[in-house]
Amino acid sequence: MDKEAKRAHHDLGGASKFMCELVDTRPHGLTDFDREVDALRQMLAAKKLMSVDELRRGIEAIPEAEYHRLSYYRRWIRSITDNLLRSGVITESELRAALEAS
Amino acid sequence: MIFAAGETVRVKNAWPEASGPVHIRTPHYVRGVVGEVVRRLGEFPNPEELAFGRPAERLPLYHVRFRKDAIWPEPKPDDELLIEIFGHWLERP
Amino acid sequence: MNILETDGERLLSAVRSLLDKKGIVSTAEVQERMAVTDAASPGQGARMVARAWVDPVYRASMLEDGSKAAEALGIPMRGMPPLGVLENTAEVHNLVVCTLCSCYPRAVLGYPPFWYKSAAFRARAVRDPRSLLAAEWKTVIPESVKVRVVDSTADYRWMVLPARPSGTEGWDEARLAGIVREGDMIGVTVPRA
Numbered sequence: 001m002d003k004e005a006k007r008a009h010h011d012l013g014g015a016s017k018f019m020c021e022l023v024d025t026r027p028h029g030l031t032d033f034d035r036e037v038d039a040l041r042q043m044l045a046a047k048k049l050m051s052v053d054e055l056r057r058g059i060e061a062i063p064e065a066e067y068h069r070l071s072y073y074r075r076w077i078r079s080i081t082d083n084l085l086r087s088g089v090i091t092e093s094e095l096r097a098a099l100e101a102s
Numbered sequence: 103m104i105f106a107a108g109e110t111v112r113v114k115n116a117w118p119e120a121s122g123p124v125h126i127r128t129p130h131y132v133r134g135v136v137g138e139v140v141r142r143l144g145e146f147p148n149p150e151e152l153a154f155g156r157p158a159e160r161l162p163l164y165h166v167r168f169r170k171d172a173i174w175p176e177p178k179p180d181d182e183l184l185i186e187i188f189g190h191w192l193e194r195p
Numbered sequence: 196m197n198i199l200e201t202d203g204e205r206l207l208s209a210v211r212s213l214l215d216k217k218g219i220v221s222t223a224e225v226q227e228r229m230a231v232t233d234a235a236s237p238g239q240g241a242r243m244v245a246r247a248w249v250d251p252v253y254r255a256s257m258l259e260d261g262s263k264a265a266e267a268l269g270i271p272m273r274g275m276p277p278l279g280v281l282e283n284t285a286e287v288h289n290l291v292v293c294t295l296c297s298c299y300p301r302a303v304l305g306y307p308p309f310w311y312k313s314a315a316f317r318a319r320a321v322r323d324p325r326s327l328l329a330a331e332w333k334t335v336i337p338e339s340v341k342v343r344v345v346d347s348t349a350d351y352r353w354m355v356l357p358a359r360p361s362g363t364e365g366w367d368e369a370r371l372a373g374i375v376r377e378g379d380m381i382g383v384t385v386p387r388a
Contacts, residue, residue, distance in 0.1 A: 003130050003133060006119065007119075007130035008119050008130070010295060011129055011130045012295075012314055012318045013129045013295075013321040013322070014173075014322035018315050018317075018318035018319065019318060019323065021314065021315035021319075022331070023313060023315045023316050023319070023327070024310055026309075027308070027309070028308075028309035033204055033207060036211070036229065037203075038229075038232060038306070039229040040211065040214075040225055042232065043220045043224050043225060043228055044220065049219070051153075053125060053149045053152035053153040054152070054153055054154075056153060057153035059296065061123070068314065070203070072297070072309075072312050074203035077203045078203065080210065081198070081206050084210065087155065089214075089219065090210065090213050090214070090217075092198060095198060096198065098212055098213050099198075099201060099205055099206075099209045101209075102209055127348045127349055128348070129346060143349075163349050174322050176323060177325075178325060178342065180341055181324070181325075181344070182342075183344050183345075184281075184343055184344070184345045184346070186346075186347070186349035188349065
């Protein structure tokens, strides 16, 4: 299908490669990690530091294989970090230092 | 860009994805498809600009109905899809 | 290595500590937000549905302005995206999906279910809703009923007002709310007495 070939990889409606994939309908509890990422996103939006649109853009920028490999909230934290670096709220060297310290 | 309830509209067959990083909220499967405006939902800032931290114009948002068989030749053609589409993505066929 | 490829748990920890140290987002604020978010749940939506089933004026108000109807039952909606409500009838069955990401009426229903966010659901719901519902949820929509798939692509968040099942005559609101599940308000299931 011509339109399918042109779609961005997150634009999944009707995508043939997923039409035979089963849906895991079991309940999955949220981990502390999930809930913290969710809360962090909400705080950043409330303080006008990152909009939901910017979050989405950052998620859509994740390369296709990684997009599907990462869990939902791992996509979020990657996008949040991307956006905070882009806007200069945090710098890469600060982030590297914080990662090394942990 | 301004449409009335009941009007027949076509989603533009545009593919901005081809020219660089964008953030588009019009699903690929409905581009170029003819539908009917159900109602105007209000005016909201353009997500295509918000996504890049740019100033965003408030644009009209419509709820547009499409027949299933206008998109996919699957069974139950009378089934429908109802999708929020911004006015700048719609044209008169 | 691209710093964004760092393990998510480590990124979260580092980002949170930086934001806290800089006085941008404190640990206390994140904790508080987690607690507030945990308070939203499908039960809130179920209360709205039960009220709509017993009170035609409330039902009309819910369809007209979902956010206002939620607020009327004490569900905080200030600053939240507008809530849209679609009613299941004898003619139409609604199914909500967000094919582009995972837009969901979180302020009312809480966190979206795992499956709602999956590639399989996002891909299949718009293209083959009847088989999807039957295969994954044993929900069979009669041929005489139209299926309307609502793709949440913009500012609204959508929930379904399911049809009141037979066998519930005379039930009070609390009992009615008790049979309304998360899936009923997305459209993958229908409530049963």
